[in-house]
Amino acid sequence: MRPDTDPSTPPTIDDVAHAAGVSKSTVSRALLGRGRVSEGTQAKVRQAALRLGYVPNVMAAGLAHQTSTTIGLMLRDASNPAYGLLFTRLHQEARNAGLHLVSTTISSDPTDPGPEQITSLHWLVGLRVSGLIVSTGGVSSEELEPFHARLPILRAGRPESSSYLHAVSYDEVRAGTEIAELVATAGHRAAAVLQSPAQLSYPEFVRADAMARALRARGVHVHEIPLGQQNDDAVAHALDLVRSGEVTAVLCPNDLRQLEVMRTFSAAGLHAPEDYSVTGCDGVLPGIDLMGLSTYRIGVEKLAERTVAQLQSLLQKRPAAQDPSAAPVGSDMQGHAAPGVAEAGQSVVRELIPGTLVPGRTVGAPRRASSKG
Amino acid sequence: MRPDTDPSTPPTIDDVAHAAGVSKSTVSRALLGRGRVSEGTQAKVRQAALRLGYVPNVMAAGLAHQTSTTIGLMLRDASNPAYGLLFTRLHQEARNAGLHLVSTTISSDPTDPGPEQITSLHWLVGLRVSGLIVSTGGVSSEELEPFHARLPILRAGRPESSSYLHAVSYDEVRAGTEIAELVATAGHRAAAVLQSPAQLSYPEFVRADAMARALRARGVHVHEIPLGQQNDDAVAHALDLVRSGEVTAVLCPNDLRQLEVMRTFSAAGLHAPEDYSVTGCDGVLPGIDLMGLSTYRIGVEKLAERTVAQLQSLLQKRPAAQDPSAAPVGSDMQGHAAPGVAEAGQSVVRELIPGTLVPGRTVGAPRRASSKG
DNA sequence: CTGAAAGCGCTTACAG
């Protein structure tokens, strides 16, 4: 069946070979620029390929070549601005590094640990990607570990505890601590900390925990309010605490939550920083400056850069693993190091990316006595 | 070489077959649940596969099966909140529809029309995806057209002019018109419209153009200010016009630009809506309500839903194309229809998704006489 | 410089 006749069947290398009057071996070489091919043949092949609209079958090529140059990216949905930005930067960095990224999203719905995630993971692994960047907590370490020996797996933007998986994450402790100190320094003596459940967002859990600790270390009384599915409850609770004067500040685990607090409090007639202080975390929202949010800007750009750099270096030392006796030892980690073994004789990558405190205008001195509520 | 020995070489179907003591045909059937396989064999195979950590090679399977169930998604970087949200929703809808989405980003840098984009496109086409959703203007209709007969190509979130490519886009004209009327109704008689160059963002170009037209239709004097690479110039120009009293309102093609205007004007001591009115477009930014932005919320969710639905229906009628004489005619389009042929005897999809005006608080009555500047 | 052949890891009729 001639591809020119049935356009729904894409042309194969054989079609191009016939059209150019050469063998498919030659077509392959000419198109790949591999081996010696005469100028004339080169041109003939190119033209035929172009004319037929030939696009090599990636699967066949990958199967034959036994190597896909692409690296997989699994991420949480990009509706959260921080993930959207990370996604973008990761792609940019990858492009600069000459890596091809393919991504899949997994459900961010915590109540649905469905098979979708595992499917995505298996699809990527089945595609034989040469590396994996996992930018979500949606897929567990246990699910990832089985593949650690096959390809480098790098967790990005989330702390990783498995000693088999590499990780480049934000310095959540530092973020939480700096925010807490901003609040403490402003003079607050009692504050509410909205705490994300660990299984919902581990990074947020860690930063909120750090806030609470740092606050206590400074002698500030802390009310931890667990954030559940019904956000309203927690925010309403915080409002009560502020109204009753039990706390004068509310620390949120992310900016979106901070906006929610401001919205709710505002509806109740309370405004920051006059009536209460409020902080967020992430700092990537456009308009943060206009709203004057007091928050912490996480180092998305830097994290993307380091993630790709680390992956690349892991990719490079990988081939040597062919000869077990010559297994490379050590690593060129930066920042934090933790014990662990990613593959025979090799340390696991652990890097922490710092961010920047954004003082903003939603944190002020605590109100004198409270009379509201 | 036993895979158990060299973990860097993933186990193949043969390894599983050996381990389970059956043929690979049987392994394939058992794992795919295709054909009749005895309970016992089924179990043996599953166990062996699980024990070896077997993950079918997607490329080999795709090559043999001659069909990939995945559909490709090309998008502009997700740093723009509107794209991030679209990305998310598209994935959700796809999951609900049982489709597997793989995505690639292309550079959003207009000065770099580099080969990256074409590479992404070819990679996806080479992967033999069964459909393509293109959510960016970064790849032109000309680049896409050659493949229209091979697989359904659907442009999402951007008007498409090629009669070979399907499209589900936002009703930019309506968006621009409604915003313009909000401004006109507020009493403004002269306004500045920041115009995005068509090649930078066609959707924005269209909506801004609609704003200008609608304004003029209402007798409002319009100053069109072209937005170049150096945004500052345009915004500065707008500031001058407002200061001199030549215009009393500034219409922006998107919310990000609106924020920029507010930022710049605010630094110059001008605030909306007291000193001037300003509008944006997109409406997906978190905190829009808190900032009181007057804008237009595009129908991202609806667009994602319709995009996937349309793709699915295109996918379904595709198989029939095998028999040319039985080529299906007509289509189940909704909304706008335009002449065109996507494939033999089949109309091209053209759907326009409406959004909602967000009155906000940055549009007010124009100031009396201006004395500033 | 070029071609024939083997092989990548699966799936799918086709015979048992």
Add this chain to the structure above:
DNA sequence: CTGAAAGCGCTTACAG
């Protein structure tokens, strides 16, 4: 219910 065989579309030594 199960296996042997062919074939998917490429790439890559291996011989010319």
